[in-house]
Amino acid sequence: MNRLLSLVLLRLGIRKRSWIDHLGDQRRRELPSLLRRAPPPRDGRKKVLVYSITPWNQGCVEHILATALRLRGHEVASVICGGALPDCEMHYYDFKRPACEDCVRDAKHVISAFGITPVLSTRYLNDSDLALASKLTLGKSEEELHALCHLDIPVGRVARFQLNVFYQTFVVRTDDLQKEQFRTFCASSILLTEIAHRILEDLKPDVVLECDGKAFMYRPLYLTARRMGIPVVTWEEHAFDDQMKFVFNHDSYAGEIHLESVWDEESRRPLDGGMTARLDRYFERWRRAENTPFKYHQNTDRRPEFALESLGIGQGSPIICCFPNMIRDAAAFDRDVAFKSLIDWIL
Secondary structure, three states, rough: OHHHHHHHHHHHHHOOHHHHHHHHHHHHHHHHHHHHHHOOOOOOOOOOEEEEOOOOOOOHHHHHHHHHHOOOOOOEEEEOOOOOOOOHHHHHOOOOOHHHHHHHHHHHHHHOOOEEEEEEEEOOOOHHHHHHHHHHHHOOOOOHOOOOOOOOEEEEHHHHHHHHHOOOOOOOOOHHHHHHHHHHHHHHHHHHHHHHHHHHHHHHHOOOEOOOOOOOHHHHHHHHHHHHOOEEEEEEEEEEEEEEEEEEOOOOOOOOOOHHHHHHOOOOOOOHHHHHHHHHHHHHHOOOOOOOOOOOOOOOOOOOOHHHHOOOOOOOOOOOOOOOOOOOOOOHHHOOOOOOOOHHHHH
């Protein structure tokens, strides 16, 4: 298995064939014999649902974990998106949504390299579900869509946050085009909730593994599993010192890094000079997008005079800086403790 994981990293520079194809070759040579020798788990065999509903490269993390669990004797079912949703997280206001068949094909190609036969989400949907999702959202006002619940899941609230993600800004109140996009996300949220219920009722997993837990494609399953008393393990990736690391959380969102249990003690420990310099280097490289694969701001004009001119602020005017989180960051979603929203806090 170590060779299998090493190959993922070593083959990234190969150009003649996709690195995933080389991974598949290695898996076919090594994995069958390893699975035959898989020992029974010490704490009993578990049924694990790995929910890889977004067809992205980071899904390989879940496929590696699924393979590792299989090697330890557990029963693992991996679910990938089969399409059919009115809209999804693969679509942004400035980025055209890929065709569902292209996403499904790519997702199957990647997961097959790990020797995993996926379960398609469309197995749990039919035409009447699509009609129901359309009926439940048709003709509703923005307020009615926001308050919409389905199978006790706040599908409207989940969809409303995705609207901010889609437009990459805080949508204060929707115009006609934005309202239609909101309605479409609500319909998808309803269908994701139906999928979640049916998957959990059919597969009856002992535990669920999924990315983040809070993002649009994952939150309906997370909330449904928790309501049904099924444990959920969420994961997220974090880059530090050019190394990709992973955070896991049990029955909570991995993107919410809760430090309450250690903060009182750790906050009293002063940083030495080496730690301070290391943090300064980290944030300086982050500011230049040199230590993250997600380069959101690649061509930022950082001249102070440009900022002042753009905002119409005269030289010498008093300035107060507010540093809110990004409005599209799922880590900030549902954490409006003192204020109704980030915008309300700023105002």
